[in-house]
Amino acid sequence: MIALLAPGQGAQTPGMLAPWLADPAAEKLVAGWSDAVGLDLVRLGTTADAAEITDTAVTQPLIVSLGLLAARRLRETVELPEDTVVAGHSIGELTAYAIAGVLDDDAAVALAGVRGREMAAACAVAPTSMAAVLGGDPDVVLARLAELGLDPANRNGAGQIVAAGAKEAITELVAGPPEGARVKELPVAGAFHTAHMEPARAALAEHASAVAVADPRLTLLSNADGDVVDSGTEALDRLVAQVTRPVRWDSCMETLAARSVGATLELPPGATLTGLVKRAIKGTPTLALKTPEQIDAAAQLIEEHRK
Numbered sequence: 001m002i003a004l005l006a007p008g009q010g011a012q013t014p015g016m017l018a019p020w021l022a023d024p025a026a027e028k029l030v031a032g033w034s035d036a037v038g039l040d041l042v043r044l045g046t047t048a049d050a051a052e053i054t055d056t057a058v059t060q061p062l063i064v065s066l067g068l069l070a071a072r073r074l075r076e077t078v079e080l081p082e083d084t085v086v087a088g089h090s091i092g093e094l095t096a097y098a099i100a101g102v103l104d105d106d107a108a109v110a111l112a113g114v115r116g117r118e119m120a121a122a123c124a125v126a127p128t129s130m131a132a133v134l135g136g137d138p139d140v141v142l143a144r145l146a147e148l149g150l151d152p153a154n155r156n157g158a159g160q161i162v163a164a165g166a167k168e169a170i171t172e173l174v175a176g177p178p179e180g181a182r183v184k185e186l187p188v189a190g191a192f193h194t195a196h197m198e199p200a201r202a203a204l205a206e207h208a209s210a211v212a213v214a215d216p217r218l219t220l221l222s223n224a225d226g227d228v229v230d231s232g233t234e235a236l237d238r239l240v241a242q243v244t245r246p247v248r249w250d251s252c253m254e255t256l257a258a259r260s261v262g263a264t265l266e267l268p269p270g271a272t273l274t275g276l277v278k279r280a281i282k283g284t285p286t287l288a289l290k291t292p293e294q295i296d297a298a299a300q301l302i303e304e305h306r307k
Contacts, residue, residue, distance in 0.1 A: 002305045003085040003261045004099060005277075006067045006092030007270025008247075009060060010186070012053050016269040017045025017062070019291045020069045030065055036106065037061045037113030056123065056189050060091045060116030061109055067095035067267040068105045070289055078299035080218065081306045085261055087221035087252045089273055090154070090193070091115065093239055101217035102232045111239075114207045118200035119243065123190030125199070127167035130188050131174060135159050136181030144178040153193040157250030158279035164191035193246055201243040208240050219259075226251025249273075253280045262305040265289060265298055 021027045027042060034041040044053055045062055053059055067088075074080075088096030091112060098108035130153060133141050138161065145152055145163050150173060153164035163173055163183075170185055177183040190196060213232035222229045222238050225248055229235045253276065256264070263285040266274045271288035278286060285305075289298050 001081065001083040001085060001259070001261055002302050003087065003256055003264045004071070004080075004096070005264055005266045005273045006086075006088035006095035006099070007063065007266060007268075007273055008088070008090035008092045009056065009063065009188075009192075011270030011272055012059050012063055013269055014048065014050050014053065015046055017042070017066055017069075019293075020066065020073070020268075021046065022292070026069055026072075030069070033061070033065050033106070033109040036110045039113070041065055054187065056120040057113075057116045060119070061112040063091055063269065064094050064098075064109050064112040066269055067092065068098055068108065070267050071095070071099050072105075073292060073295055074289075074298055074302075077295050078302050080302065083219065085219045085221065085256065085259065086216075087256075088223075089249055090223065090242075090247050092267075092273075093223055093242065095267065096220060097216075097235060097239065099218065100220040102213050102215070102220065102235045103211065107211050111204070111208065111211065115200065115204050115243065118203040119192065119197055120189060122197050122200040126196065128165060128191035128194075128196050129167045129170040129185060130162055130164040130191060131170050131183050131185045133161045133163055133173075133178065134182045134184070136178045141178045141181055144173070148173055151191070151194045152246055153191065154247045155250045156247075156276055157253050158276045160276070162186070164194045165196075166191075193242070193244065195244055197243045201240060204243060205240045208236055211236065221252045221255055223247045223249065223252065226253075226255040228255070249276065250280075253277065257281045263287070263301055265301055 086096045086100045094108045148169040150163045150165035154162035215232045266288045274286045274288040
């Protein structure tokens with residue numbers, strides 16, 4: 001079987017939408033999504049610079065739009081096997097939900113717009129930040145974070161934990177890293193996946209209450225614990241709650257390994273999840289899809305791992 005992986009925030013690059021918009025139908029689709037979220041996603045995904053698309057309110061709907069465009073192109077080329085596993089990292093969960101059939105594409109992009117806008121607003125309430133902690137004993141790392149009042153916002157596996165919390169505590173962590181670990185502060189607006197995002201969670205919950213959902217048609221993994229989610233209602237509840245809770249990508253990869261996934265295909269724009277899979281599930285064939293020119297290679301990978 002194969003797993004489709006949808007990357008999260010931080011994977012964006014200037015011009016990443018451009019090659020996918022050569023198809024007029026795709027550009028029309030993104031223009032419609034632009035109207036829904038109140039942003040010119042076509043311009044932002046083609047000519048905007050790195051600083052502009054780093055804005056959380058912009059990044060999140062842009063990443064989901066690109067992932068869904070690529071998934072549409074892929075499905076036009078090859079039928080996804082019934083046993084396909086789908087998982088997304090943080091905002092990538094919205095992409096995964098749409099691919100699995102929990103949400104339609106329009107709803108996924110609209111929710112990404114709300115999520116990004118409200119998380120950006122929550123970041124402005126107090127000075128917070130995040131930092132990647134690389135290496136070290138996980139127990140030692142977690143103890144150091146607890147000592148500083150920081151949360152392990154992303155437990156990514158493969159020796160990577162992302163800390164989040166008060167800006168001054170992140171500064172102290174960088175200055176005094178856990179034994180055997182390196183720490184790098186991340187260029188983000190604030191402490192995502194912590195209690196600092198509670199205003200965003202509440203706002204997203206209000207918008208999500210009016211969204212129609214269906215039960216997943218593909219195997220869908222949750223960032224909360226790596227478990228398979230069979231109910232569309234439960235999936236949406238988890239999606240909302242995840243705004244203030246840690247991303248357990250390590251658990252998602254453990255589930256992939258336990259299910260003996262034969263290969264992983266990462267949707268654009270990222271390759272970060274592919275790198276994590278290579279380190280955590282050694283020997284697994286991978287492909288990070290970046291441009292439409294790779295669609296045939298992606299389809300071939302799917303066919304090779306069809307049950």
